[in-house]
Amino acid sequence: MPRTRPRPAPVVGLLAGALLAGALAAAPTSGALAADPPTPSDYTLTVDRTRTGPEIGERMYGVFYEDINRAADGGLYAELVQNRSFEYAPVDNPSYTGLTAWTETATGGATGTARVVDDEHRLNERNRNHLRLELHGTGGADARHGVTNTGYNSGIAVERGERYDFSVWARTDSRRGTPLTVTLHDVSGEPLAAPLRPTVRGDRWTKYTGTLTARATSTTGRLTVAAGGFGTLRLDMVSLFPRDTYKGRPNGMRKDLAEKIAALKPGFLRFPGGCLVNTGSHEAYEAPNWERRRSYQWKDTIGPVEERATNANFWGYNQSYGLGYYEYFRFAEDIGAMPLPVVPALVTGCGENEATDDPELLRRHVRDTLDLIEFANGPVTSEWGARRAEMGHPEPFGLTHLAVGNEENLPDAYYERLAAFREAVEAEHPEITVIANSGPDDTGATFDRAWELARETGVEMVDEHYYNSPSWFLENNERYDSYDRFGPKVFLGEYASQDNRFRNSLAEAAFMTGLERNADVVEMASYAPLLANTDSVQWSPDLIWFDNARSWGSTSYETQKLFMTNTGDEVVPSTASATPVVSGPITGxxxxxxxxxxxxxxxxxxxxxxxxxxxxxxxxxxxxxxxxxxxxxxxxxxxxxxxxxxxxxxxxxxxxxxxxxxxxxxxxxxxxxxxxxxxxxxxxxxxxxxxxxxxxxxxxxxxxxxxxxxxxxxxxxxxxxxxxxxxxxxxxxxxxxxxxxxxxxxxxxxxxxxDDKVAEPFRQVVTRDEATGELIVKVVNAQRTPARTRVDLGEGAKVAPTARLTVLTGDPDAVNTADERPIRPERSVIRGVDTTFTHTFPPHSITFLRIGERTS
Structure with missing residues (x-):
């Protein structure tokens, strides 16, 4: 996504004025719906069943995941301890220290010191910091000195009866061993589980584990690890993981978030970004660059979690890489989505405009990309296929598509480097589609030049990104009508209307009818961003919102879900009458x-x-x-x-x-x-x-x-x-x-x-579901006027007399929240369906009408 302007969070301020900015005679006004319903406007919708439109692939709609808005640590990645390996640093965020999210604690008269260090006793070269506790041996037998972790948001969320797996790497110089007490308690100190009492023995790093079972439900939990005795105790990788992750995966995904993503039935999962992919240093994680922000490089993110690097996230916080490439591939498989990784092209974007001219560095990144394909698809006898098998997945992941770069602002430099990636991949893996991109916006010099180079070089697919106003989406339904049917295909990898209100979803839905109508050009599309933690928002709007215990879909989530689960297999050509337009000069x-x-x-x-x-x-x-x-x-x-x-x-x-x-x-x-x-x-x-x-x-x-x-x-x-x-x-x-x-x-x-484009509020597309034989009539009415519509399915159509109806409708300023979901699907059955019939589509509505064939 383009980092051209900071986005307000979590929801942009009250919308002012009309959605269509005066372009339509029946424009909606801000605020609540009018008390007196307006007179319906009359429309026609004609379906031409004698013709066939483009086929719609099973990957038409997917999801784009980026670690923005704390979407990984504290989000989809189920780890409950923040800064578990004490790697937070000012390079991540100026306010950070190695003890961010930790506080020193003592009981029973114990004294000591707690300090984060990077010395020769470190756990490994990639996990360099650890906590050194100097224990003074004061107090009674039960005296303990240690640290308490606050988790994310208001604290660690636990649910009564659920199990939580604790682990820590530790070493001690005490010959008698060092007793630990691990407690899970509320912010008030009230115990939430029976404590664990392991004893650390020996001055070599060893992993200690145990399970805590919650006695009560809390959203303000704390985890305390404290030690007794005398000497030096070193701790690293302090972890608390819910046993009940999505599909029970160890080191897995937070269940409620993963289930909401899976419920979309996405055709693909694009990961890991986004701006964090192609910004920062492209050098490897090695001395003397330990503390530099690096672009996201997949080899940093695999293997045992305690051996993975951490990084300064582009969006202003630390990212642990506990959620790494193996987990992304596995998650894509679990939700039935095609994996679509993005690798850096060595040309920065998202407000950074630099191109790396080091040929050796370019060769390494090309080699890393080939190794990535082997990691995903290679046999267990290959180097990287064996690494995948060691992590628990001997079968290939079935990678078919791979994107190089993200929103580069220097198209000539980008395409020059892209050529090296394409040449290498096509030589060794001709079955892999390499996806290019067209920069950070829907138009302009960068966009035009990138598309020119895409056509000249024979790129198969181009990734477009744009975030625009609701009016733009209503005005640009025909955007892809004029694209070359024989040129590169479009992957609309990031798009959204700029707010999280239902009026934005209406505009997006109207635009999506145009995407489906042009499914022979736009082969894939994904709303962005996917996730947002309410306590850490760098970008809004977002599809799914969450805190430490709850999650909820925005109005756009409900819209995307409706389209993604009712796509159909092919477009059936249709036409609809237009809304009368009252135009006037630009005033103000x-x-x-x-x-x-x-x-x-x-x-x-x-x-x-x-x-x-x-x-x-x-x-x-x-x-x-x-x-x-x-x-x-x-x-x-x-x-x-x-x-x-x-x-x-x-x-x-x-x-x-x-x-x-x-x-x-x-x-x-x-x-x-x-x-x-x-x-x-x-x-x-x-x-x-x-x-x-x-x-x-x-x-x-x-x-x-x-x-x-x-x-x-x-x-x-x-x-x-x-x-x-x-x-x-x-x-x-x-x-x-x-x-x-x-x-x-x-x-x-x-x-x-x-500025003379028309923001048409009434849009439609019709598709056919081959499995059920149903026509899916999709109509968006993004205005305050009901749309009384004569639907003509064509002479001789064998139409069932009833049809299934799913509708999203409500106040255009409505926002779904943790406590209220004013926009949710309403399902019903309508009767009197025939070759021709009349149906009134409600104001501010998205309607999916499934019409079956008559059986006799």
Whole structure:
């Protein structure tokens, strides 16, 4: 996923304005549904059963897993102890120490010290830190000194009657041995299980194990490991694992999360990312680079868990690699999904723009990729097949697809290195499909160049990513209609509408009808991201949310599940009438903003198309005509200019003028003073969530674009590689005419666009389920008006008189939470189905109608 802008969490603020931004006559309004239901609009839906559409493969829909939002440790990976091997460090997060999530504890008068060390006594070269306890031998026979772990979120969650497997690696210099007491207790100190009392003997690392059975249910549990006696005790890899993992796998998956993923019946599992794959150093895990953030490299993640490396996750925390490549392959197998690993291409992305020129490093990564294929598919007699067998899986995993790279911003450098991977894989494993990608966005220079190179080089499949506003998804249902049917296929590896409300799911569902209609081009698609821990959110929206004890699907989860479990085998061509459109000019006030940058603005003028001056401000009399939002930057008038001085503040927009303005020229003089980016000049401003802005020097001052914000979600209208110089004054002019916009920088035309796409709220696709013989009529009605629809299945159709109906419907602002699921499937049976019949699709609804064949 692109790291172009931090995403708000966990749910973006209240949506403002209409979903369709005034493009439709019957646009929904924000807030609750209207008290008086509107008069239904009339539609037609005609199915042409005489023609056949594209086949839909069993891998059409899948899931994309990345360790973001603490999706692994503290999430899908079932380990309950945080920082179990004491490897947390400031390189992971500036607030971390080796004792993060641990506190020192003592009972019965015991004294001692606890310190995390990296010395010659370490467990192994990859697990370098361990805890050294110096025990003073004070207190009585039951005196204990040690450490307590807080787990994740509010604590360690346990359930009464369930078993939890404890293990620790330990060594002691005490000749008598060192007695341990392992207790599982509530935050208040109340015991949650009978303690374990192993004795550590010998000054060599040994693994000690035991099982704790919970006497009570708690979400605020703590695990204490404490020792008695005198001397030096060393501890590492302190683990508490639920026995009841998904399918009972040791070192396995948290059951409720895994079950929710499995319930989607995904056709593939893309792993392990994402931005963490291709960012950071590409060097191997070895001295002198122990503490550097490295790109995700699969060989770091296999073998015994105590011998695996840890890494500084791209998303700002430590990742243990307890959930590694073996576990990913096994999980894919367990949920019936095709494994689809992603390996680094040695060109960074996600805001980093570097290409590695070391040929030896490239050769190593190519070799590692070939070894990965052998690990997945090789016989037990091969080197890496034997490693797989040693871990418990002698049978091959059946790898068929592999992606190289993720969202690279340097397409030429990326495709140059991709060629080395493709050549090697195709020579040794021609059965493997190597997937390329088209960068971090749905359009623009990087996207166009990447696709050009994909076609030139004969790539089989291209991975597209985009996160856009609901309007974008409603406007782009036909996106793939014009793609070359004989060119590279599309893997839509990451997409989502920018929020977790039902209105976002409606827009995604409307878009998905277009994906299915173009299943001969789009062969695979996965919403992203998959998981989010409520206490650690780097990105929103997300498909499944969780805390330490509960998990729940978002409204988009319910939408994806409906599509993924009712896909069908082939498209049956169909057409539907369109919604009448009321169009008008771009209207709105003006705005000035910055993003992690200080900038100065002066000589702001707005002139109508016929030459009338609508607004002028040189700030000689202050900034009283501008509206500032509380907490958004620091704006002052300095030297006759309006200056935003806070270089950490993001989206500091101030606004002025009349929201009814249209057909005007906006003139601004803008100067970047300091910071990461350039400046943002807004027009067509309705409010802070609905506007256009010219983002000059955005994305770390690597490119510039016009973005359209609708209800807080953004989409790119036009972009190029313009960067902004610090200290230079720029003359900016934005010309708005109807729905056409032209942009000028220092008197030169920078670009133009026309915003005239229609956000159609009524979309459909029809597929056939070969196993049942049913037609699956899928209809999205993303508006507040009911859609009274005449359905025509074609003359001579043998139609059963009843049909099965599944509907998602509700308030477009509804959000599924841990406590409430306002959006969930409603199932029923409708009668009176015939060759032609009328059905009214509810407002704000996603409907799946399964129509069977008449048997007599």
């Amino acid at each position: 006030a003006i705005g000035l903003s910055t993003w992690a940058t200080s900038a100065a603005y002066d000589d702001v003028r707005v002139v109508s198309a016929d030459g009338e001056e609508l607004f002028a401000d040189d700030f000689s009399s202050g900034a009283g005509r501008w509206t500032e939002a509380a907490g958004r930057g620091t704006w002052t008038v300095e030297g006759g200019a309006y200056v935003q001085t806070d270089t950490a503040a993001e989206n500091t927009m101030v606004t002025a003028g009349d929201p009814a303005w249209h057909d005007y020229d906006l003139h601004v003089r803008a100067t970047k003073r300091e910071g990461r980016e350039g400046f943002l000049i807004a027009f067509g401003v309705k409010d802070t969530g609905n506007h256009y802005w010219w983002n000059l020097g955005g994305w770390g001052n690597t490119r510039s674009a016009v973005e359209k914000a609708t209800d807080g979600g953004k989409q790119t209208m036009i972009e190029d590689g313009t960067v902004i110089e610090t200290g230079r004054a720029y003359d900016v002019r934005i010309e708005v005419r109807g729905r056409q916009v032209a942009l000028y920088l220092d008197g030169e035309k920078w670009g133009s666009f026309t």
